[in-house]
Amino acid sequence: MIYLVEDDKSIRELVAYTLNSAGLEAEGFERPSEFWAACEKNLPDLVLLDIMLPEEDGIQILQKLRQKEATKRMPVIMLTAKGSEYDKVFGLENGADDYVAKPFGMMELLARVKALLRRTEDLRPKAEEKVYRLEELEVHVDQYRVLSQGEEVALTRKEFEMLCYLLENRGRVLTRDQLLNKIWGYAFDGENRTVDVHIRTLRQKLGQCGKYIETIRGIGYKIGGNG
Template identity: 35%
Template sequence: MATTRILIVEDERHLAETLAMNLRREGYEVLTAWDGQDGLRQAQLRLPDLIVLDLMLPVKPGLEVCRELRSGPRTREIPILMVTAKSEESDQLIGLAVGADDYITKPYSIKVLVGKIKAVLRRRSGRREPATGEVIEVQGVTVDKHRHRALFEGVELPLTPTEFRLLEVLLRQAGRAFTRHELMDAAIGEDAMVLERTIDVHIKSLRKKLGAGSELIETVRGVGYRFREPDLVQQS
């Protein structure tokens, strides 16, 4: 079995080296980059299994790196854990909006960060279901879990891993109203520390990518969200 590869993009070298040492002790292969441009280049060439990405980076800022990774066909599905010294809610939400799967703020505990990395990797690989039901199609939206592809009317959607899981959860029980907490548990994971507005950010991005199909994801006032059932669409 191939060793899990993690890329750390962090300009504070002592933090990067300490984290790298702890991750190697856990059995991971670790790559490091000291600026955003080099981090982007290494991600594109080495295709790591997860990226730890600092927000404040020289040469190319973390948000721009994240956007470019999410727009690249070979890198858009790589989980990204964003690290930032900014603890304001708006900064965290911006990071999630451009495609980060989770975040942690500085100063942080190495133990907590390693735990988050393990949790993100578990969410990526551990939620396999039987072969039946691998492909779901509702109202022109298709999720192919085996190939990890999502399409609307035959056009592939450039979804982040979290957006993919979120769409899958909504499609599997079309018509059911999910609370934000239920969606966070199902699509992001019970072990993730996230803001309640995190789901709103992911839903907004998902609707934007669905384009003409954006209204298929309904806001249920006072509850959360649901994917419209076929008969509800026809009656509207």
């Protein structure tokens, strides 16, 4: 979502239309108070901010954004009729990421917005891959890879899900009923051997690492200790 704070209705509507037409969801606000109210409900991915505004000017808004923890890194492009080098430098020194002087072409503005969004996305910390490790056993959840003593092991979907569930609950005893409910979606009836059969084949495929899966007699299974 892109928020535009611009008191000139024709510019506000044209910019919002251009961004929405390009597949970038945008919403325009005439007054800073409307902008702040919207931010309370939902923070935007980028702000287009005019300098000459009623209530408070764009520089004041920018300074407030940079002072708040939730918005201090929010991408901001200043839109203003002031085209002097001093005003441009002043805006950038106060934390603006880019500056476009009026009158500007819609295609140029769109290109600037897309470029800034790309740069911001590149700078965001990437989510760490989820990996389970237990001595010589390694499970890369996102890659659907299992390594036993450094050798890749091919598991069925259910075997993989069961291993991940055991590792997620490392050190805890999981009953057959819990395993059936989680992996297969139905309850244990006392006779069903589905879990036991899958545990047996899982142990076989894991080789030496299969010993990490412990049988808790009369209850179920667990993997690893309390660490």
